[in-house]
Amino acid sequence: MTGPAAALLPDGRRLHLQHGPIDLIIDVDGDRQAAYAAAQARFATVLAELVGELPALRSPCPPEGRSFAGAIARRMEAAVRPHAAAGLFVTPMAAVAGSVAEEVLTAILAALDAAGRPPARAYVNNGGDIALYLAAGQRFDLAVARVEDGGGHGRVRIEAADPVRGVATSGRGGRSFSLGIAEAVTVLADRAGAADVAATLLGNAVDLPGHAAIRRVPARELDPDSDLGDRPVVTGCGRLAAAEVADALERGLQAAERMRAAGLIHAAALFLQGESRVAAPADRAMLAGAPDRPSSQG
Template sequence: MISVLDKDRVFLDYGPIEMMLMATSPDKNMTAQMQEAAKEAMTWLSQLSQVLDQAKDVRTLSYPRPHELPLPLRRMVEAVLATGDRSLTPMAAVAGTFSDLVADRLVEDGAHKVIINNGGDIAIRLFGSERTKVGITPSIGAKRFTHVIKLSSSSGVGGVATSGRGGRSFTKGIASSATVLAQSARVADSCATLIANHCFTPDPHILQLPAEELDPQTDIPGHYVTVKVGELSPEVKSKALENALAKANDLFSQGIIQGAVVFLDEFVGMIPNDLCYPVIKKEEVKNGNGNS
């Protein structure tokens, strides 16, 4: 359930949570604090399970007394409201919210560098001269990353999240992956869902079905979600990617996100244009093709 992997790494496997905790401090070992934070995540999950119907209900975004909601659900609602979209339910921010809660707990305990990876939704807390790199994969489930983002304490990024085809949740789009940077993991999570949903344009080779036909317990009944994508023309892919980047640019211009990169098979686009850089393979460097 809670496994200590190293002095600065702890793994939590509990119900739907598969979370890697990493925390360091210049003046103390954070192993015990990470174990306690993992235990608290289990408590927060129990709290959320008691109000799961509310978490799956889009009407909870308009709940008149949000301060009465359990902490996890309150943070989820705040994150979805930040997107400005009212088609998402609080569940769009659930994984990122748990990453944030654990990360903030460890900062309170004295950590100077925290990285919490909850199934790909990552909370990042950097202080002082701390830095880190985040690898970006071209599709959900890809084993290797193709691009890298460099972050420091001055980056203003507190979370990185990815959505798209093949993820744990349904998507309305056809993006191979949509990765978003934001001030928190929960906002990145909800915005990644939103941007991935917008990576779409109608085409007979895209099969969509009502979400409730696939999962009677879904939080988005009545919404059509992508089931299968066949052979698409470059024009269709380009239009779908354009729609996703338009939504990303809207969120970016409002200051809701710090950036986004969207992959659709061989197509890729990002906001802003210098958000990340491609990984240079050794053989490319040897052949003189490593400049980019």
């Protein structure tokens, strides 16, 4: 495997960092030179840090949690632990993308704060799992996309006064396997790692167990190293009746409302075969028209 690669994108503004399966897009409204130097320095150690504790990170989180040496692994475990304590099967890998984004953003902010030049806005996008920084008066707009084909579902606006600093989208057809049939689940949370694991688990919850139109195979048959082991992951879903779509979405919606009630997420939008459900505060409009490009998928 080659080492970390870094390059500015053609717009001359955003930084692209890539190493193995980790692929980041970074943008900063501020001192980009200092910010990007800090991002590259932290990114250089990320993959080796994760690989060093990978067996434990691929194993289920116990309700009481565990100790990890690496900062990113600790973020991952902290993100999944509340769900494990609630009795769900989950491994820290469910929060890996969001936790990496958090860690790199933290390095950027620390460098700029030390220099006395905090940014107006900054984000680290790890394949659609996004860690945000917003100074007072700033906002961040993003499009919600289906993970299967990149088609648009709507827009989200996050204001600096909002508690949201993490966004993640998961579902069938994304980068990871799903136990459910949601085409996309987008979650807003206070941190990217928390949004990441919640999107994964809510994607699993949108389901119709035992339905003949849903094709499943053990995860291990697709990837011998999968943290899901022999659990059946969805490889296809035929056309469902309207009542079946509603039933599957309702399962996910109930799970999302439980997460909201527990303070684990701020909002979630769930999508399946042209229908959607939203769990959000009354003043949070997660869908605000069609996007002009997909920017949150993973």
